[in-house]
Amino acid sequence: MPYDPSEYPPFAVTVDLVVLTVRQHALCALTVRRGEEPFRGQWALPGGFVRADEDLATAAARELAEETGLLAHDSGSRHAGAHLEQLATYGDPSRDPRMRVVSVAYLVLAPDLPAPTAGGDAGGAQWAPVGRLLGTGGPAGERLAFDHATILADGVERARSKIEYSSLAAAFCPVEFTVGELRRVYEAVWGVPLDPRNFHRKVTGTPGFLVPVGGTTTRQGGRPAQLFRAGGASALNPPMLRPEG
Amino acid sequence: MPYDPSEYPPFAVTVDLVVLTVRQHALCALTVRRGEEPFRGQWALPGGFVRADEDLATAAARELAEETGLLAHDSGSRHAGAHLEQLATYGDPSRDPRMRVVSVAYLVLAPDLPAPTAGGDAGGAQWAPVGRLLGTGGPAGERLAFDHATILADGVERARSKIEYSSLAAAFCPVEFTVGELRRVYEAVWGVPLDPRNFHRKVTGTPGFLVPVGGTTTRQGGRPAQLFRAGGASALNPPMLRPEG
DNA sequence: ATAATAGTGTCTCTCAGACACTATGAG
DNA sequence: CTCATAGTGTCTGAGAGACACTATTAT
Numbered sequence: 001m002p003y004d005p006s007e008y009p010p011f012a013v014t015v016d017l018v019v020l021t022v023r024q025h026a027l028c029a030l031t032v033r034r035g036e037e038p039f040r041g042q043w044a045l046p047g048g049f050v051r052a053d054e055d056l057a058t059a060a061a062r063e064l065a066e067e068t069g070l071l072a073h074d075s076g077s078r079h080a081g082a083h084l085e086q087l088a089t090y091g092d093p094s095r096d097p098r099m100r101v102v103s104v105a106y107l108v109l110a111p112d113l114p115a116p117t118a119g120g121d122a123g124g125a126q127w128a129p130v131g132r133l134l135g136t137g138g139p140a141g142e143r144l145a146f147d148h149a150t151i152l153a154d155g156v157e158r159a160r161s162k163i164e165y166s167s168l169a170a171a172f173c174p175v176e177f178t179v180g181e182l183r184r185v186y187e188a189v190w191g192v193p194l195d196p197r198n199f200h201r202k203v204t205g206t207p208g209f210l211v212p213v214g215g216t217t218t219r220q221g222g223r224p225a226q227l228f229r230a231g232g233a234s235a236l237n238p239p240m241l242r243p244e245g
Numbered sequence: 246m247p248y249d250p251s252e253y254p255p256f257a258v259t260v261d262l263v264v265l266t267v268r269q270h271a272l273c274a275l276t277v278r279r280g281e282e283p284f285r286g287q288w289a290l291p292g293g294f295v296r297a298d299e300d301l302a303t304a305a306a307r308e309l310a311e312e313t314g315l316l317a318h319d320s321g322s323r324h325a326g327a328h329l330e331q332l333a334t335y336g337d338p339s340r341d342p343r344m345r346v347v348s349v350a351y352l353v354l355a356p357d358l359p360a361p362t363a364g365g366d367a368g369g370a371q372w373a374p375v376g377r378l379l380g381t382g383g384p385a386g387e388r389l390a391f392d393h394a395t396i397l398a399d400g401v402e403r404a405r406s407k408i409e410y411s412s413l414a415a416a417f418c419p420v421e422f423t424v425g426e427l428r429r430v431y432e433a434v435w436g437v438p439l440d441p442r443n444f445h446r447k448v449t450g451t452p453g454f455l456v457p458v459g460g461t462t463t464r465q466g467g468r469p470a471q472l473f474r475a476g477g478a479s480a481l482n483p484p485m486l487r488p489e490g
Numbered sequence: 491a492t493a494a495t496a497g498t499g500t501c502t503c504t505c506a507g508a509c510a511c512t513a514t515g516a517g
Numbered sequence: 518c519t520c521a522t523a524g525t526g527t528c529t530g531a532g533a534g535a536c537a538c539t540a541t542t543a544t
Binding site: 440442443446447450463466467468469483486488 | 531532533534535536540541542543
């Protein structure tokens, strides 16, 4: 295992972000318009180079803040930050036509945001339903640049399976939310309808999963609903079962 | 996003392997003795540099073959290969004192092997119980080099949770195995005893999980046990429940 | 015989899935 | 009033956990 710098091939290392949110009953991903070749004009996942003295997660959080203004927290904390976790790493030698690039993808789950603040160097940014981006449920329209469709698909699958056995779905909600809003998150992420009564019984019956915060709201119409915060229990046991699994 | 080579910082990219197996009722990991500084003489996870035109998974499979002679299969196939999957990527700027190294860790689940064939450039190789390597259940003896204790802990946790809802535990067994042998794998990986009757009912009652292969064996003593192969069903639903979870 | 493991059966309790039903707001 | 959503109750069937019991080998 020699470490002579001339002995190892040099790589560029980037982070790519799969930023997911739920908007109008649909799971959406943040995409940016590429301003340069290759894939100029196509949509891509936000991302960028890791700096020389920067940790991978730090680079991901920095890119997230540049693109959306969101503050990420790795885990724990209660303020209105987004959930950020490492997804996977993609390093096929031909994934970038110009050079050898290894990309560490991060998954971000964010509450519904007003509008992408196309900050930084990206030409434009928009939320797009993942069904359209992945060609499942709509015209197989604009494909994502590079291998970003694969990365996005992996991120969506991770999100779908993780909300089964964790309280991560609350990351898609504002700080205070109702049981019905949380249920609509599950329905959007899984793409299936859930029984409101059984869902209510399940989430309110799991100790530590939801913490009542006192108030009520009628922002969904109908009878006023209690407001909750996400509880400390991050594990959901037994898990919420995804129908037709 | 400029791609001028002088604009991006160069990284070295390596793969590190968490190779797990079950030996004598204990979950064990493959470790190699470091022959160079830093951490000379300490145990470390096997691994090495990714070559210039090599995919990450290919590099992991190559290192695995060099260290153990095992052939990995990404998924599918039925022959006596080991299971290999990407685990996570570690890139703290200070994780290697000499240079900026990003390491993509892979998890390998292998059946019990005769003995590590300390091939390649590693000075020596051995199977060590993960409890001893991680300091939980024994003297906090020789710590692993670099951040390899963290990587190993992540790999063990991945293996523990994955056998809950998949047929991956069979990757620790020879091609043909008995229900009792499979149960002892679960007990070793989770570190808890399981009820033999309930376990038998669960795994034989799940369609496609086990395929009877016809013969019997008494290699465990007692009444002869039927031999099975792993079935095509990779998902286990509902999952096997880990006690005291 | 004993000791070991393999395999089946049976009971209970929890819980998911399927409802019906009531409660409280907006229009 | 109607319509929407919130929240509770009730039944049923699947299955996990906790056993007892029988079967088949080695010694």
